[in-house]
Amino acid sequence: xxxxxxxxxxxxxxxxxxxxxxLAIVLVLVTIVxxxxxxxxxxxxxxxxxxxxAKTIAEPDTRHAILLxxxxxxxAVPINTVFGVAAAWAITKFDFRGKRLLTIxxxxxxxxxxxxxxxxxxxxxxxxxxxxxxxxxxxxxxLFALPGIVIASMFVTAPFVARELIPLMQAQGRDLEEAATSxxxxxxxxxxxxxxxxxxxxxxxxxxxxxSRVMGEFGAVSVVSGNIRGQTNTLPLHIExxxxxxxxxxxxAAASIxxxxxxxxxxxxxxxxxxxxxxxxxxxxxxxxEPTAETRP
Numbered sequence: 370x371x372x373x374x375x376x377x378x379x380x381x382x383x384x385x386x387x388x389x390x391x392l393a394i395v396l397v398l399v400t401i402v403x404x405x406x407x408x409x410x411x412x413x414x415x416x417x418x419x420x421x422x423a424k425t426i427a428e429p430d431t432r433h434a435i436l437l438x439x440x441x442x443x444x445a446v447p448i449n450t451v452f453g454v455a456a457a458w459a460i461t462k463f464d465f466r467g468k469r470l471l472t473i474x475x476x477x478x479x480x481x482x483x484x485x486x487x488x489x490x491x492x493x494x495x496x497x498x499x500x501x502x503x504x505x506x507x508x509x510x511x512l513f514a515l516p517g518i519v520i521a522s523m524f525v526t527a528p529f530v531a532r533e534l535i536p537l538m539q540a541q542g543r544d545l546e547e548a549a550t551s552x553x554x555x556x557x558x559x560x561x562x563x564x565x566x567x568x569x570x571x572x573x574x575x576x577x578x579x580x581s582r583v584m585g586e587f588g589a590v591s592v593v594s595g596n597i598r599g600q601t602n603t604l605p606l607h608i609e610x611x612x613x614x615x616x617x618x619x620x621x622a623a624a625s626i627x628x629x630x631x632x633x634x635x636x637x638x639x640x641x642x643x644x645x646x647x648x649x650x651x652x653x654x655x656x657x658x659e660p661t662a663e664t665r666p
Contacts, residue, residue, distance in 0.1 A: 410628050413621035425622040430599045434607035435626065440515070441603060442583045445522040449579055453530025454572065458564065460531075461538035462546055475531050483525050487592025490521060513595035518603065521589035526579045533575035534568055541567055574641045581634040585627055 415422050425431060456475055460468060478486070492498045494511040504511060511517045545567070549559040565572075587605040594601040598610060604627060611620035 407628055410621055410624050413618060414625040416621075417618050421618065422622050422625075425619045426626070428619075430602070431607060431619075431623055433599050434602050434604045434623070437515070437518070437602070438584050438604040441518050441522050442580050444519045445526065445583050446576060446580045449523055449526050450530050450572070450576055452527060453534060453575060453579075454568075456531045457534035457538055457568075458560070460535055462543055462564075472535075475528050478525050478527050483521075483586065483588030484592060486524050487521055487589040490517065490524075490589075490593050494520075512593050513597065513601055515601075517593035518590050518601065521593045522583045522586050525586055525589050526582045529579040529582065530572065530575035533571045533578070537568060537571045538564075570641055574638065577634055577637045577641065581630065584630055 426435075456471065459465070460472060491512065493500060494504060494517065495501050496505060511520070545563050546559050549563045554562065584603075585605060586603075587609075590603055591606055591609075594603065594606065596602060596606055596610070598607075602610065604623060608620050608623045608627070611617075611623060
């Protein structure tokens, strides 16, 4: 009896014309939306030479904007990292009332415009806001100062770490943590010896994304900072001021710093993805957790 070859069902990728058309559309859009702006930024930043570029970056207001951006990131990113890890651990490893509400609250900053968030902070910490009179009497300045910039940056970047960890920790389950607990490990020992090794790449991935967004945030910070040149201007706000001052080359020079940050972030993102970040990886073992005297047979 003759053998008949089994025909596999046709796939979309089998059509070469469709595949080439799709790739052409993607390449055109990437060129127009991503590559062309980056090329323009680089060309304009160095259009008057490297000397003028260095002079622009070395200006006191630009240096202060860069320093303020870095300081904001150094404060906001660690706090959001701790919050993201704690929230993800609580949501995925424990059952409690309000668990669904906590998940919704974590996603809230992605649903609210950053400018709306900035205006909301005005009504909370402003002079006529909810806590304004109390803060003024205590001589505590939140808005138009570093604390307001940090709080606004924390709001818009709060979900990044948690969003990377929650799906991974849900896929890993609770078995290893429960096993470690049954061996007598404390909560902190369980976290550092069992949970952290299983989530380290996803955690770094979330930190990279959080840091990139903090340094590039504009909307919420523009509202709460007051746009005071040389005092409360972060780098994105300073770029806008330079452009409004008809200093286009200076604006592009400052923008090239953020563009460079974006490229570094992209490289770090790809490197972390190769290490397993952002994917459901196989959980590690209980290495490092030894039975206590009470749990040894």
